[in-house]
Amino acid sequence: MRPRALRPARPPRPPAARAARAARWAEPLTGLAIGALLAAIAFGAGGGQSLEPATRVELLLILLGAAATAAALLVAPAGTRMRGGAVVGLLAALAVLAAVSITWAVQPSDAWLEANRLFAYAAALAGAVALARVAPHRWPSVIGGVLLATTAVCGYALLTKAFPEHLNEFELFARLREPFGYWNAVGLTGALAVPGCLWLGARREGRPLVSALAYPALGVCLSATLMAYSRGALLAAAAGAIVWFALVPLRLRAATVLLAGGAGAAMVAVWSFGKDALSTDRAALDARSDAGHELLILLLLVLALLYLTGLVAGFFADARPLRARNRRQTGIALLLALALAPVAAAGVLATTDEGLGGSIDSAWSSLTDTSAVGPANDPSRLTATGSVRSRYWDEALQMWEDEPVTGMGAGGYATARARYRRDLLDVRHAHGYVPETMAELGLLGAGLSIALLVAWILAARLSIGAAREPERAGLVTLAATAVVFGAHASIDWTWAVPGTAVVGLLCAGWVAGRGPEPERAPRRRVDWRDAGRVAPAAAVVLLALIAAWAVWQPLRSSQAADEALAAMDARDFDRARKLVETARDRNPLSTEPLLDRATIEQAAGDPQAAERALEEAVRLQPANWVGWMRLTDHRLFEQKDARGALEAAKVAIYLNPRSWDVTQRYLDAARAARGGP
Numbered sequence: 001m002r003p004r005a006l007r008p009a010r011p012p013r014p015p016a017a018r019a020a021r022a023a024r025w026a027e028p029l030t031g032l033a034i035g036a037l038l039a040a041i042a043f044g045a046g047g048g049q050s051l052e053p054a055t056r057v058e059l060l061l062i063l064l065g066a067a068a069t070a071a072a073l074l075v076a077p078a079g080t081r082m083r084g085g086a087v088v089g090l091l092a093a094l095a096v097l098a099a100v101s102i103t104w105a106v107q108p109s110d111a112w113l114e115a116n117r118l119f120a121y122a123a124a125l126a127g128a129v130a131l132a133r134v135a136p137h138r139w140p141s142v143i144g145g146v147l148l149a150t151t152a153v154c155g156y157a158l159l160t161k162a163f164p165e166h167l168n169e170f171e172l173f174a175r176l177r178e179p180f181g182y183w184n185a186v187g188l189t190g191a192l193a194v195p196g197c198l199w200l201g202a203r204r205e206g207r208p209l210v211s212a213l214a215y216p217a218l219g220v221c222l223s224a225t226l227m228a229y230s231r232g233a234l235l236a237a238a239a240g241a242i243v244w245f246a247l248v249p250l251r252l253r254a255a256t257v258l259l260a261g262g263a264g265a266a267m268v269a270v271w272s273f274g275k276d277a278l279s280t281d282r283a284a285l286d287a288r289s290d291a292g293h294e295l296l297i298l299l300l301l302v303l304a305l306l307y308l309t310g311l312v313a314g315f316f317a318d319a320r321p322l323r324a325r326n327r328r329q330t331g332i333a334l335l336l337a338l339a340l341a342p343v344a345a346a347g348v349l350a351t352t353d354e355g356l357g358g359s360i361d362s363a364w365s366s367l368t369d370t371s372a373v374g375p376a377n378d379p380s381r382l383t384a385t386g387s388v389r390s391r392y393w394d395e396a397l398q399m400w401e402d403e404p405v406t407g408m409g410a411g412g413y414a415t416a417r418a419r420y421r422r423d424l425l426d427v428r429h430a431h432g433y434v435p436e437t438m439a440e441l442g443l444l445g446a447g448l449s450i451a452l453l454v455a456w457i458l459a460a461r462l463s464i465g466a467a468r469e470p471e472r473a474g475l476v477t478l479a480a481t482a483v484v485f486g487a488h489a490s491i492d493w494t495w496a497v498p499g500t501a502v503v504g505l506l507c508a509g510w511v512a513g514r515g516p517e518p519e520r521a522p523r524r525r526v527d528w529r530d531a532g533r534v535a536p537a538a539a540v541v542l543l544a545l546i547a548a549w550a551v552w553q554p555l556r557s558s559q560a561a562d563e564a565l566a567a568m569d570a571r572d573f574d575r576a577r578k579l580v581e582t583a584r585d586r587n588p589l590s591t592e593p594l595l596d597r598a599t600i601e602q603a604a605g606d607p608q609a610a611e612r613a614l615e616e617a618v619r620l621q622p623a624n625w626v627g628w629m630r631l632t633d634h635r636l637f638e639q640k641d642a643r644g645a646l647e648a649a650k651v652a653i654y655l656n657p658r659s660w661d662v663t664q665r666y667l668d669a670a671r672a673a674r675g676g677p
Contacts, residue, residue, distance in 0.1 A: 105409020187230020
């Protein structure tokens with residue numbers, strides 16, 4: 001071997017070669033970054049109902065969205081029109097309406113939280129629009145990131161079944177619901193992967209080893225959807241697939257992906273449905289663990305088989321491609337099969353004892369009957385038509401009838417429902433974007449929502465219509481993913497789950513922001529003296545900082561209140577009072593600091609001050625039964641003021657007539673006021 005010093009020096013890599021290599025790595029790394037961000041949002045925010053994790057994610061979305069928008073304003077090519085502005089503006093207007101509704105909301109502090117969420121979503125949508133303008137050729141990275149995130153979340157959900165002793169020891173339900181704590185959010189996550197898997201497995205460009213990953217990815221995601229027993233997610237996935245097959249001319253390849261991935265998922269799901277330890281609520285941990293290990297083995301075998309199927313299908317598709325005429329005929333046959341599926345279903349129903357008309361009438365009655373009992377929480381749920389959603393929707397429409405123009409205020413459904421409900425369930429959402437928006441924001445919110453939908457459809461049509469292949473197929477994939485989210489959000493409350501909502505917003509924003517301009521245009525260097533660019537970018541950053549501060553205040557208030565209660569436990573009442581006042585200053589719309597103040601004053605031996613705090617709480621939120629209930633308890637048990645307790649109890653029972661606790665307290669106060677035992 002020649003000495004190192006005598007070896008000829010390796011010639012430097014040409015700049016063009018270095019640029020090409022960097023470009024090859026840029027796309028997968030960008031997709032990995034997007035996937036990691038989406039997965040972090042899903043795992044970090046959970047179901048979006050806890051204040052601290054939800055606030056952190058909202059702050060992240062606002063800051064990232066503002067940064068992307070400001071960057072687009074600074075470096076976008078000269079003369080470039082910022083597409084998608086109407087879509088972003090309408091969502092921002094909806095957020096402003098939610099903020100303004102604080103002035104009439106039955107629960108103003110919840111209206112603040114709902115406005116915070118909408119502002120964060122508007123920032124995420126604006127960021128997606130901006131990225132589509134700055135780097136329009138990165139659309140494959142967006143699809144890849146969505147696939148990585150959805151597959152990771154669904155894979156984790158399945159692992160909670162495989163290793164319950166480590167990941168989900170205290171789970172009571174058989175339905176998959178982690179990491180969101182809500183099964184339909186898991187089901188929707190699996191459905192969101194369907195258009196991306198169709199694109200990945202059907203595309204003609206790309207490496208076969210990568211394209212074949214679409215098969216096991218779809219198997220994982222559909223397995224999670226089925227094991228979450230999510231009927232709505234399956235319907236949403238079907239809606240997205242129909243959009244994709246109707247607009248992308250790669251139907252034969254995509255049908256192979258869908259059939260193979262669906263068959264693998266069905267195999268896993270049917271096997272798990274047959275195991276009581278995996279399909280029965282409150283199963284013993286040991287039984288769940290043993291069955292989970294078996295499930296993991298089956299899942300790994302199915303995934304390996306699916307990947308091999310993908311490799312073989314890709315090989316034959318490339319080695320023996322069909323002629324254009326045969327591809328066209330096959331595509332037409334697939335579309336006809338989809339169109340005839342309802343006819344086949346009708347034929348099956350016609351052979352039942354009830355007949356076609358009777359079966360449809362029975363299904364419609366079970367779906368719309370407000371007194372219907374929901375289906376069982378087992379695999380039979382997937383074929384059931386009954387639902388309790390009609391009850392929630394009916395209650396929401398009653399609220400809308402009482403306040404048709406403005407509604408009850410953003411976030412007010414949960415509080416107002418106590419007066420309208422006919423059951424004992426505590427439900428925070430109406431399980432449907434349309435009825436809940438009608439109940440909370442009335443015709444104003446519904447009108448803005450319809451305008452937002454129309455604006456997005458027009459923007460998507462413009463972007464897809466002007467694109468050329470293969471980007472057109474990619475934009476259709478992103479649009480179909482947004483359709484999956486929108487279809488499911490219309491029948492559930494998954495728009496309030498950041499992990500699912502951000503995926504839909506990213507895809508919808510990218511399609512709206514792409515526009516018909518050329519894919520590559522020379523970027524403009526930032527000239528800090530150009531006020532026409534710097535001023536709008538600075539304004540965006542300033543607005544984002546103001547919004548971030550507003551989003552942060554409820555969390556800071558809650559943290560101060562927790563510290564106040566800790567100080568009370570330590571018998572440091574002066575510090576507890578100061579901290580609870582700090583909590584109130586940070587969130588003057590919430591009754592929680594006042595209720596905590598009452599608790600502190602009672603512990604400090606000042607019942608009069610406690611009553612003043614409770615009276616202030618009911619003045620702040622007179623339509624909230626919780627404050628009236630606390631005032632009733634205080635007057636009845638601490639002040640021994642039976643008549644005053646009865647007056648407060650009358651309001652509480654009017655606002656929440658179905659509650660056993662409120663009814664019992666009313667009876668206690670009435671009995672004490674009469675002087676009875």
